[in-house]
Amino acid sequence: MGGILSGIFVLDLSMSVSGPMAAAMLADAGARVIKIERIGGELTTEWDSVVHGLSSAYVWNARNKESVALNLKDSRGREIAGTLAARADVIIESFSPGTISRMGLGYDDVSRSNPRVVYCHISGYGQRGPYRDQKAFDLLVQGEGGVLSMNGTPGEICKVPISIADISAAMYANQAILLALIQRDRTGPGQEIDISMLHCLVSWLGYYPYFYWFRGEAPERIGARHHLLTPYGPYQCSDEKFVNVAVLSQSAWRLFCEQALSHPSWVDDPRFLNNELRVRHRDELEAMIAETIRTRSQRYWLQRLAELDIPCGQVRNLAETLNHPQLRELGAFVEAPSLRGPIPAIANPICLSGERMRYDGVPVSGQHTRTVLREIGKSDAEISELISQGVASESGHETIDSVNTRIQL
Structure with missing residues (x-):
């Protein structure tokens, strides 16, 4: 054996x-x-x-x-x-x-x-x-x-x-x-x-209990988004497929806005100056990102984000995963x-x-x-x-x- x-x-x-x-x-x-x-x-x-x-x-x-x-x-x-x-x-x-x-x-x-x-x-x-x-x-x-x-x-x-x-x-x-x-x-x-x-x-439960212990906060249900980070999640592209994006740092945020999305003004927008502010204004920001991502295909975004070394990926169904x-x-x-x-x-x-x-x-x-x-x-x-x-x-x-x-x- x-x-x-x-x-x-x-x-x-x-x-x-x-x-x-x-x-x-x-x-x-x-x-x-x-x-x-x-x-x-x-x-x-x-x-x-x-x-x-x-x-x-x-x-x-x-x-x-x-x-x-x-x-x-x-x-x-x-x-x-x-x-x-x-x-x-x-x-x-x-x-x-x-x-x-x-x-x-x-x-x-x-x-x-x-x-x-x-x-x-x-x-x-x-x-x-x-x-x-x-x-x-x-x-x-x-x-x-x-x-x-x-x-x-x-x-x-x-x-x-x-x-x-x-x-x-x-x-x-x-x-x-x-x-x-x-x-x-x-x-x-x-x-x-x-x-x-x-x-x-x-x-x-990871980090969630600490928000309750130190701030009395319980996480809201936010679908496929991340409770602590934004932008972080899937966005629908022009071909109805999704691209998954993870922006985890200020440098990545700047790169994402300036070179990936071609919206440099977002970097210094007072609502989005740091991650906690971006999370606070999540609804506004997510809508703006979704509108931009929707203009191009999944293939385009995967290639562009990879060129900029911004973490990204596909959202695969089960059949695609089992043939990964x-x-x-x-x-x-x-x-x-x-x-x-x-x-x-x-x-x-x-x-x-x-x-x-x-x-x-x-x-x-x-x-x-x-x-x-x-x-x-x-x-x-x-x-x-x-x-x-x-x-x-x-x-x-x-x-x-x-x-x-x-x-x-």
Whole structure:
């Protein structure tokens, strides 16, 4: 299998986006990840069937994993999960707080027999506090975290279309797990990790809280514009396409006015003398810039701004992005095998000089059930009985093996 995390066994008990994504990033780096799924597939498998009959949300974060389908409501299913947990280096779970402990698979239960385990909880609001038991999905956390209130136009709140609450939690969970593994190597025991989607997302609010803390100001919804800078954003050209412009300094502002737009008088206009004044008079300034940009094509503006070394770019749609020449040069697009057929994907963007991230395959639910249960000592007869009684399930035959060198369980 190879990779920096080769030899690390991760038990993925999570669902939806944040936990599976954190586990997938560990798998990219060489960890063996066994994903425990409910019989019939996890939550995201119900959302669509666009990828050879599989859900896009499932496929996104299922790469490089082995799928074992178990009924955790059955004591025999929980016993199997417990056997795997006792041998895991890392466990990731994203059930509602307290649920996993009631199954007998919580940190206290597992760490008694496996004191070196790094055990990561991911939940909407954390394992303690007044919101502990609240249901949480990305949109709800965007609302609780202040993101919805500042995103959109003056007349309409808009959801950030990518799952930023989930993704932020996955990123912090991944970092926390790696930190805990380093600490384990130094001290011996593992530890328990608590990741709150809300806390993760709020940590991404950046400079906005400082305006509230020091000025009592909350950001207004201003569409595609920047709250702190102007001009900064997309402008429509004469061919109906957009050019994206970022003017971040006084020298760039002068260059933009004098040589790009041919409006030198704007430089000394008292309304626009510095960035804070430009932001204060944003509506007037944006209208003036938009009127000028509208007179020429996108190609003209991209060429002219590039000649002046003013940061600029296109506003691409999804099809254009997925055919971006720079991404193709970087090897950003890969193809992975699956029992349903080849699946195109976006490769892990981490580029290390000494190691390669992997993208070996996407499982279908229960694809590795029989193989993993054999590894923990179950006979074929016992496995068949568990499957017939609804304790486990398998899907097809394991003809694609994403793990060439298995860790002894």
